[in-house]
Amino acid sequence: MLIGFGAPVSGAWGEPGALGRFAQRAEELGFHGLWAFQRLLVGADQRLGPEYQSVLDPLLALSYAAALTSRIRLGVAVINLPYLSPAYLAKQASTLDVLSGGRAEIGLGTGWSEPEFRATGSVPAPRGRRTEEYLAVLGSLFAGGTASFEGRVYSLPASRMLPRPVQAGGPPILLGGSADAALRRAGRIAAGWVSSSRARLADIERGAQVVRRAAEEAGRDPDDVRIVVRGVVRAGARDDRFPLSGDWEQIRAGAQRYAEAGVTELFYDLNWDPRVGGPAADPDAAVERAEEILTALAPGA
Template sequence: MIRRTLATVPDTGLDDVRFGLILPCVEDEECRVQIGFAVPVSGAWATPANQVTIAQRAEALGYRSVWTLQRLLNPAGSPDLPYRNVADPLITLAYLAARTERVRLGVAVVNMPFVAPPVLAKQAATLDLLSGGRLDLGLGLGWMPEEFAAVGVPMERRGARGEEYLTVLRAPWTGEVAEHHGEFYDLPAVRMEPGPVQRPGPPILLGGAADAALRRAGRLAAGWVSSSRADLAALGRSVAVVREAAAEAGRDPDALRIVCRGPVRVRAAGLPDRAPLTGSVEEIRGDFARLAGQGVTELFLDLNFDPEVTGPDADPARSMERALAALEAFAPRG
């Protein structure tokens, strides 16, 4: 069994006891889960310089991936603080692609109804080309009425629209003539160049929590990505639905990627009724193995949903200190 060595933590000015940064050598069951890290994408700390710092440090520490998210618009006066100051996720990843070399670049998620499939096909292929084949493309259906109204797309029948969307999105990536005439999209005979590096295209990970969305991921995608609102103690049930749908479609369930967005809140140890990925570093590390036991294959740690990091009163410099300390403490060392 691979064992984990002691974490080496730089002097960040943080309270090492509070953050539990010195770890014992433990059985590394969580190495069954590949670890990624979300760059700053929400709040005052979400600056280009901070994004590059986190992405480059994550790459140096051996993280598999770095991640962004999409928030197109917020309703005026919205109290939805986790989605303030969010830049475009694909342009952000293109910027990070130029400043990194190996780490994979993920978005969780781009909402399909908000952009025409040929446009996203072109953007994704270009980003995959520029990054040397490092894009992981998470896709969703959207949920905020104001965003649907702003882009002029109805919310009704999002699932059916999404299934057809995937067909039209993938068609130009083949390099052959693509043509599609369907209920929602009409694509004349066209060819798109250049194509993506990854073949048959960037891996598509579908989001969603309803059974229909989970089954769609099992039938049609490279895997499933959970949302920030998912109950991390009960992911196993969703994973089972995804895997069952894959098997029924004649696909190998074991080949699916099950990606968990992990909203991390590093706090004192021993909190009553502690939620998964909240608490000391050692407690959170223990949650990695529990997520793996539910079928999670990849986990990316996301501080963008911690109000102490992204809230309106959070100090951006302090937020970066916390993020850099977390990067060191959770770094994969298998």
């Protein structure tokens, strides 16, 4: 199982100094990937956790990290696809891939926040068809040459988009979602599945099985399908609700449980720690705490 790290994009440590510092340190310490997430805005009447109150744009943050690193993969888990056209995301993803030398990874979801849907003039339904057509447009544009697509949700006139991505076929596309239909879709048409922060270990294990079974039924090698999990870390006191909680030995043991559940990449995300990703956290203390956790949980530590 590969080990990644959540990029500093939320709250007290979501600022340029910490983003550059932890991107470089994560690469130096051997982490496989650096992962961001998207939260466009919070409705005035919404009750969302502290990690959602102040969030950098994921693709801009990863572009910043790309300029300061050379090897670590750069992923977003996830972008809500109804918020922007597939052509626009194809341009952004291709640009990140070019600027990073072929290190971009894109996770896509269909969203859940009504204020964000209203603010972007978007709707998630029909989720399945929307997602499948979205991936079709991305694939067409990533391939180079003349691309075109005509679907019920999206259309693309015959056109070309350059420069093409560095990675053949474009950045890998992972799909989020927890419903069986979403899991099967990830197994059929995507590079894999990326979990949400709310997924329990049992959900991950079952989801991985559904994804891989769908891949096999679609004629794909299930071992090639990726299962990427956001690991919410609670360093310090043990909390049985969080496999990645407690002392370092307990957190590493929790990571092993994810590997046994079929996960191919786990990224430790500190944005969900209110003492790091909370907007009211002390910035210096947040960075100090994050540095300690990053170092202790580095691959091979």
